[in-house]
Amino acid sequence: MISCEDLGLTPDRKGKVREIFDLGDELLLVATDRISAFDVVMDQAVPGRGALLTQMTLAWYDHFGSRLKNHLVHADSSRLPAPFAEHADRLEGRIMLAHKADRYDIEAVMRAYLAGSGYKDYMASGEVCGHALPEGLQLCQELPSTIFTPATKADEGHDENISESVAAEIIGHDAMVAVREKSLEVYEEARSYARERGIIIADTKFEFGLVGGELTIIDEMLTPDSSRFWDADKYEVGREQDSMDKQILRNYLQTLDWDRKYPAPQLDESVLARVADGYVQIFHRLFPGRAKELGL
Structure with a gap:
């Protein structure tokens, strides 16, 4: 997913990777598949990257448990309010509902x-x-x-x-x-x-x-x-x-011969594949049980 705007959802704040929706006392953080380098967002995305980033964060939250207070309310897209609920399948695995800090x-x-x-x-x-x-x-x-x-x-x-x-x-x-x-x-x-x-x-x-x-x-x-x-x-x-x-x-x-300014250069698909593979390898080594549950 490149942007929540593709789902007709307009974020209140848009970062390089995450899009944030203000829900009053809480924030909805959605990790997209965008990737940036040198403060420039690439035009191409890494499929599934946002979900991997979110799931690794959640795995570390679980690892530390009560020893480290985190901002998470829940990460279940099926429990989101409208208008997000109708897109639960597209948001699955890549959201965190968080307390405001x-x-x-x-x-x-x-x-x-x-x-x-x-x-x-x-x-x-x-x-x-x-x-x-x-x-x-x-x-x-x-x-x-x-x-x-x-x-x-x-x-x-x-x-x-x-x-x-x-x-x-x-x-x-x-x-x-x-x-x-x-x-x-x-x-x-x-x-x-x-x-x-x-x-x-x-x-x-x-x-x-x-x-x-x-x-x-x-x-x-x-x-x-x-x-x-x-x-x-x-x-x-x-x-x-x-x-x-x-x-x-x-x-x-x-x-590459690139001045580190937008527009970003066209990326070789093999590079995007290597990035995705590296992320998956890390997840498998650190949290093999969770990776298996997620089908990675």
Whole structure:
């Protein structure tokens, strides 16, 4: 599904992937099959991608259970009110009805490996978001300890890496500490869980807010869109890794003569297939029982 507008449903807010409907005290989040890279939405979609992202988030919500408060009310499209109910079959698997939250306007980025923008920052300054790191670290090397590197939360345009002190100015010191500590706790457990199943979660980002005055994780969680997933058996320090996530698309686009502005280039169907296959592989390794139930 490319857009809810194809069903005659007009969202109140439209992100790169998700479309949001304001239902009063709650929000309906619909994950489409759109895919973006470098802040540009591609003209082609990855069939089933939105459902995979949603189901992986729900699987992680279930994994952490009551230990991590989340914003979910339910994810059953058959229980939606009109006019969504008549499209329950098209929305199945890709929706979350969520409590509204007072969102913290930062992204909680956790890094355990030196990759992406973190590696670029390190090569330029020896630091990543204010964290001084040892000399001589290589591309994709595991860090001495996991670091919290917050970023601005931009509704449009690029998110920007910021220091903890700047994050504290944005959301308050106590809130920043609470977000940092909960993010570290969740990431380290997820990282260990994935590593036992042959996957390295090199970094990830979370979003938090307050629901009923309690710290609550919102939106997607530990998906191939919000995290770097590497095959542990193929991991090798000093080179770009064989990604299983959206990095597959980014790497392909970097081989093209494209200025990273709209319109997006026409994508080779084999690239879209590799992206879809990577997402399914991750799901199968992390949650095989759930993947079987979903027929993946």
